[in-house]
Amino acid sequence: xxxxxxxxxxxxxxxxxxxxxxxxxxxxxxxxxxxxxxxxxxxxxxxxxxxxxxxxxxxxxxxxxxxxxxxxxxxxxxxxxxxxxxxxxxxxxxxxxxxxxxxxxxxxxxxxxxxxxxxxxxxxxxxxxxxxxxxxxxxxxxxxxxxxxxxxxxxxxxxxxxxxxxxxxxxxxx
Amino acid sequence: xxxxxxxxxxxxxxxxxxxxxxxxxxxxxxxxxxxxxxxxxxxxxxxxxxxxxxxxxxxxxxxxxxxxxxxxxxxxxxxxxxxxxxxxxxxxxxxxxxxxxxxxxxxxxxxxxxxxxxxxxxxxxxxxxxxxxxxxxxxxxxxxxxxxxxxxxxxxxxxxxxxxxxxxxxxxxxxxxxxxxxxxxxxxxxxxxxxxxxxxxxxxxxxxxxxxxxxxxxxxxxxxxxxxxxxxxxxxxxxxxxxxxxxxxxxxxxxxxxxxxxxxxxxxxxxxxxxxxxxxxxxxxxxxxxxxxxxxxxxxxxxxxxxxxxxxxxxxxxxxxxxxxxxxxxxxxxxxxxxxxxxxxxxxxxxxxxxxxxxxxxxxxxxxxxxxxxxxxxxxxxxxxxxxxxxxxxxxxxxxxxxxxxxxxxxxxxxxxxxxxxxxxxxxxxxxxxxxxxxxxxxxxxxxxxxxxxxxxxxxxxxxxxxxxxxxxxxxxxxxxxxxxxxxxxxxxxxxxxxxxxxxxxxxxxxxxxxxxxxxxxxxxxxxxxxxxxxxxxxxxxxxxxxxxxxxxx
Numbered sequence: 001x002x003x004x005x006x007x008x009x010x011x012x013x014x015x016x017x018x019x020x021x022x023x024x025x026x027x028x029x030x031x032x033x034x035x036x037x038x039x040x041x042x043x044x045x046x047x048x049x050x051x052x053x054x055x056x057x058x059x060x061x062x063x064x065x066x067x068x069x070x071x072x073x074x075x076x077x078x079x080x081x082x083x084x085x086x087x088x089x090x091x092x093x094x095x096x097x098x099x100x101x102x103x104x105x106x107x108x109x110x111x112x113x114x115x116x117x118x119x120x121x122x123x124x125x126x127x128x129x130x131x132x133x134x135x136x137x138x139x140x141x142x143x144x145x146x147x148x149x150x151x152x153x154x155x156x157x158x159x160x161x162x163x164x165x166x167x168x169x170x171x172x173x174x
Numbered sequence: 175x176x177x178x179x180x181x182x183x184x185x186x187x188x189x190x191x192x193x194x195x196x197x198x199x200x201x202x203x204x205x206x207x208x209x210x211x212x213x214x215x216x217x218x219x220x221x222x223x224x225x226x227x228x229x230x231x232x233x234x235x236x237x238x239x240x241x242x243x244x245x246x247x248x249x250x251x252x253x254x255x256x257x258x259x260x261x262x263x264x265x266x267x268x269x270x271x272x273x274x275x276x277x278x279x280x281x282x283x284x285x286x287x288x289x290x291x292x293x294x295x296x297x298x299x300x301x302x303x304x305x306x307x308x309x310x311x312x313x314x315x316x317x318x319x320x321x322x323x324x325x326x327x328x329x330x331x332x333x334x335x336x337x338x339x340x341x342x343x344x345x346x347x348x349x350x351x352x353x354x355x356x357x358x359x360x361x362x363x364x365x366x367x368x369x370x371x372x373x374x375x376x377x378x379x380x381x382x383x384x385x386x387x388x389x390x391x392x393x394x395x396x397x398x399x400x401x402x403x404x405x406x407x408x409x410x411x412x413x414x415x416x417x418x419x420x421x422x423x424x425x426x427x428x429x430x431x432x433x434x435x436x437x438x439x440x441x442x443x444x445x446x447x448x449x450x451x452x453x454x455x456x457x458x459x460x461x462x463x464x465x466x467x468x469x470x471x472x473x474x475x476x477x478x479x480x481x482x483x484x485x486x487x488x489x490x491x492x493x494x495x496x497x498x499x500x501x502x503x504x505x506x507x508x509x510x511x512x513x514x515x516x517x518x519x520x521x522x523x524x525x526x527x528x529x530x531x532x533x534x535x536x537x538x539x540x541x542x543x544x545x546x547x548x549x550x551x552x553x554x555x556x557x558x559x560x561x562x563x564x565x566x567x568x569x570x571x572x573x574x575x576x577x578x579x580x581x582x583x584x585x586x587x588x589x590x591x592x593x594x595x596x597x598x599x600x601x602x603x604x605x606x607x608x609x610x611x612x613x614x615x616x617x618x619x620x621x622x623x624x625x626x627x628x629x630x631x632x633x634x635x636x637x638x639x640x641x642x643x644x645x646x647x648x649x650x651x652x653x654x655x656x657x658x659x660x661x662x663x664x665x666x667x668x669x670x671x672x673x674x675x676x677x678x679x680x681x682x683x684x685x686x687x688x689x690x691x692x693x694x695x696x697x698x699x700x701x702x703x704x705x706x707x708x709x710x711x712x713x714x715x716x717x718x719x720x721x722x723x724x725x726x727x728x
Contacts, residue, residue, distance in 0.1 A: 036352060038359045038381055039724055040406035043450065044487055051466055052473045065353070081319045082299040083359060083380045086352055106383075112399070115313050115384035116306045117298065136487055171318060 020157065027071065027097070028153040031060040031146070034070035034094070036087060038077030041104040044136040045076050053139040058146055067093040072149060076136075078106035079119045088172050091126045097160055099153065101145045102128045105135040125170045127163065175211065175250070176203055190661060192251040200239065200254050201263040207241055208268055213250060215242040216265075216552050217662075219275040220675055220688040221283045225309040228679050233257045235285060239265075240662060240675070240690075246565045251662065256285070264290040271552030274698040282307035282386075292328060297379040297727060299323075306387055313387050325363045328375040332701075333365060336373060343367065349712065351380045359723045362700065362712065369708050374701040381723040389687035393653025394420055394494050397687070402488040404689065405725040408447035408668040410439050410479075412725075413492035418573065419663040419674040420494045423656050424628060432497055432621040433574040437612045439482075439491065441605040442509075445516055446475045447668035447720075448556075448598040455595060455717035456527070459536055467522040471515040478508045494654045495629045496622025506613060513606055520602060537592035541703045541715035544589060552695035555670020557719055560597045561589030567666035579608045591711075594718040628654050653682025662690075669693055669720055693719070693726040 007016055033055075037045055048055050055061050064070040067090045079087055091100070102122050105111030108131045110120035122128060129152060132145040152159055176183050176193055183203055185195045195203055207213035217240035224231040233255040241250050256262065264287040265272045276287045277296040284305035287293055295302065299319040304311055329346075338344065350361040359380035365373045385404065389397050401416045402409040414436050421427065428436070453468035476486040482502060483489040491498055527533040543553070548561040558565055566583045568576040584600035586593025622629040626645040635642030658680040664673030670692030677686040696719045704712040 039383075040403055040487055043406055046450070046469065047473065047476070047486075050469045050473070052470065077359075078381060078383050080380060080382055081316055082322075082382065083351065085319060085321055086380075090352055113383045113388065115387055116311070116316050117382050117384045118316070120316070138486065172320060 024154055028150045029059040030062070031058075031072045031099075031149065031153070032062050032064045032070045033060050033072040033074050033146075034064050034067050034090070036073060036075045036077070036090060038079065038083065039106065041076035041107070041136040044139060045074070045103075045142060048139045048142045053143065055143065055146070058143065058150070060146055067091070068095065070094060071097060072099045072101065072146075074101045074103055074142075074145075075107040075122050076103045076142075078111070078113060079122050079125075080117050081119055082117075084119050084125050085172060087122065088125050088170070096164070097153070099130075099149045100126060100128045101130045101132060101149060103132040103134075103137055103142060103145060105133065108133065111135060123170075125172055127168045176206070189659065190251065191249060192253060192660065195252055195254050197237070197254040197256045197260060197262065200237070200252060201265060203252055204239060204241070204265055204268060207250065212244040213241040213248075214244060215246060215549055216240070216269040216271045216275075217242055217249065217664075217671070217673065218552075218675065218688065218690040219272060219279060221279045221285055221307075222677055222686045223283060223307065223309045227685065231255060233260075235283065237262055237279065237285060238660075238675070246567075246570045249662065251660075258284065261286045261288045263288055264293075266290055269552070270547075270550050271695050271698065274694065281305070284308065292331075294327075295379075297382040299379070306384070313384070313391055323377060325375050325377060329363060329365060329373060332373045332375065338365075338372065341365070344372065347709075349709070351377075360697070360716065360721060360726070362704070362716070364704070364709070364712070366709070369710075371704050371707055371709065371712060374704050374712070376697065376701050378697060378723075379727050381727040383724070383728065385689065385728040386687055389684055391683070393682045394656065394684065395649075395653060397684070398492060398494075399488065399490045402490055403724050404691065404728065405447070405667065405669060405672070405693075405722045406487060407450045407722055408443035409487060409489050410443040410491050411447070411665070411667045412672065413490065414440050415665045415667060415672045416674055417492040417494050418665055419661065419676055420654070420656060421623075422663045423659065423661045423676060423678060424495070424654070425657075426495055426623045426625065426628060428496065428623060429620040430575075430617045431500075431619045434612050434616050435497055435501065435621060436492070437574050437576070437579075438509075438609050438616070441609045441612075442475060442478075442512070444668045445602050445605050445609075446472050448602050449516070449519070451717070451720040452523070452595060452598055455591075455714065456523070458713050458717045459533070461527065461533065464523045464526060467519045467526075471512070471519040474512045474515040478505075478512050481508065493622075493629065495625070500621055509609070509613065513609065516602065516606065520599065524599065534592065537595060537714065537718075538590055539588065540591045540707065540711045541718065542588060542590045543699065543703065547699075548589065551699045553670065553699070554692050554695070555666065555668070556584075556597045556601060557594055557692075557696050558670065559584060560586035560593035562587055567664060567671060573665065576608075579611050581605075581608050591714045591718040598720075655680065655682055656684070664690060667692065669696075669722065669725065672725075689725075689728055691725040691728065693721050697721050697726055 102108050107122050110118045130145050130148045134141050183199050185193045220238050222236045239252040281295040300323045345366045351359045361377040363375045364371045401412040404412045449468050449472050453465045456464035480486045483491045545561045545563050548558050581604045584597045631642040631645045636646045656678040660677045662675045664671045673690035675688040679685040703715050
């Protein structure tokens with residue numbers, strides 16, 4: 001196959017690509033998660049971070065506790081109505097492109113806490129990109145959730161545009 | 175006993191050492207018990223709403239006080255009936271532990287207390303209308319919360335008491351609820367002068383998940399998974415505590431093998447609970463290596479537990495009157511390996527910190543709580559023992575053959591962060607000792623009570639006999655029928671006295687379940703502990719108390 005452009009001149013030492021793809025590739029392999037861990041799922045996340053399951057294999061071990069420095073929000077645990085405004089505020093403080101994983105039954109749907117105090121799914125408050133099932137999810141499931149986000153992150157253009165354009169209206173936005 | 179009181183008290187005595195008094199006499203009785211009979215440990219305060227009860231009561235509500243004496247082996251229950259508009263005398267001047275408990279009763283039931291320093295909601299949010307544990311409050315009626323409490327209503331009087339009229343010099347800071355060292359969802363609001371905390375207020379309830387209301391909606395066995403999620407670091411101990419209480423109400427005892435398995439798995443849960451607490455506490459201190467040393471053995475334990483129960487964290491291994499299934503072949507070898515890992519992790523970690531000056535400077539004489547103070551605040555478990563009080567339910571009120579095992583109770587002498595951590599290290603060692611003894615003595619036999627009104631019959635019986643089919647059907651649909659009455663029982667869980675106060679109306683669903691969470695009482699002392707200390711010390715105080723939000727907020 002005839003090679004043209006810069007690659008013809010410099011050989012294998014240079015790869016040409018689009019700037020967007022290069023940035024997406026860099027972001028994908030170094031996600032900085034913010035763990036909004038409230039309950040049992042957060043204990044399971046400790047396993048994800050420790051050496052046996054080792055989230056750093058996927059480049060996401062730099063856990064940030066400031067939402068301003070993070071691009072991946074992992075909600076691990078039950079969100080009560082009392083907690084909801086705090087979660088929303090943290091989500092708002094993150095800068096785009098940002099991603100949300102709702103981990104565990106409670107965050108996804110309220111789980112078996114169908115009662116007066118538990119929010120029936122965080123997607124009533126903020127938009128969610130990936131849902132992870134389990135009560136709590138096994139560490140492998142957390143990692144699968146991360147991989148799913150990385151897949152979305154690899155081609156963020158249209159997906160992100162759609163999300164930004166579609167105005168999200170949660171229960172607390174009214 | 176109340177007969178000896180000088181003020182002639184009118185009372186009647188019921189089963190389980192429960193006394194029914196007039197509401198106006200309750201405080202007199204408590205003062206008498208505390209000052210003359212040595213009942214200086216407030217176990218819990220709770221209430222019951224009798225609105226839908228099968229037989230009418232003289233009044234709609236009841237308020238219940240549970241007290242223990244100096245030796246912790248005698249429990250007395252005081253109860254008074256009241257209507258919504260009657261006002262209860264607060265006992266916060268006698269027991270500091272009563273402060274948050276009374277707030278909880280107000281929050282959940284709307285019963286008012288006179289002379290309470292700050293009677294406001296504790297578990298539910300500020301904008302909540304109504305009182306959720308009342309029987310006429312629908313369980314699924316959620317209420318949105320739009321903004322958080324600024325807590326200045328508590329902070330201002332506290333600052334005033336310390337002589338700060340003007341707040342301009344102070345800096346206010348929120349530690350939590352979303353903070354790496356807030357262990358879940360606890361919020362501590364502090365006023366700082368430089369880096370020193372001059373005043374602090376704690377707010378809880380961010381993980382209030384309506385456990386107690388959910389209990390009133392499920393059969394006894396359906397509640398077991400909910401108990402897993404109280405103290406999720408040692409789920410099985412919660413299972414045991416709940417099942418043990420209900421078995422007490424039923425008047426049954428597990429066969430020996432069942433009890434031994436409960437001891438073995440329960441102690442293993444205690445070990446892994448302490449491991450998480452210590453690992454997290456050391457990370458907060460900046461000693462990250464210890465986290466890997468202490469947390470990785472937990473991974474081995476998870477492996478064993480998932481083989482045994484099918485779940486890593488939330489095991490639901492117990493049932494009322496038994497255990498889901500017996501130990502698997504090769505369990506003993508796995509357990510030995512697990513213990514070996516724990517011991518190695520602990521030795522590695524201790525070799526780093528035990529004689530480490532930095533660790534000692536960081537942990538010693540920080541967050542000191544004296545023995546009297548700890549008792550008055552209702553502390554229990556390792557936190558209380560670190561203050562030098564010899565109270566371990568396994569020794570005081572032995573259950574499951576604990577009196578036949580040889581083990582020591584680890585005690586601290588100062589009651590600081592260092593003691594609380596070292597007591598936990600020692601308790602891991604003692605728990606391993608118990609596990610080893612129990613494995614050696616593990617008898618053969620059944621693991622469930624044979625009564626098929628309590629435990630499910632074997633599948634063979636269900637498919638081949640009509641009795642078996644009926645038993646299976648009744649147990650699944652209606653639940654275990656627990657005799658009418660009210661009952662309190664507790665076990666020594668990883669964090670201390672974990673008790674359940676259950677009121678049954680004779681059906682398969684409890685009428686009321688109240689958990690006595692050890693964390694709740696430890697947490698209520700945090701604001702007083704951290705005042706005068708540095709911010710970095712406050713983080714250690716919180717970690718060393720091992721506050722687990724699931725249990726704290728329920």
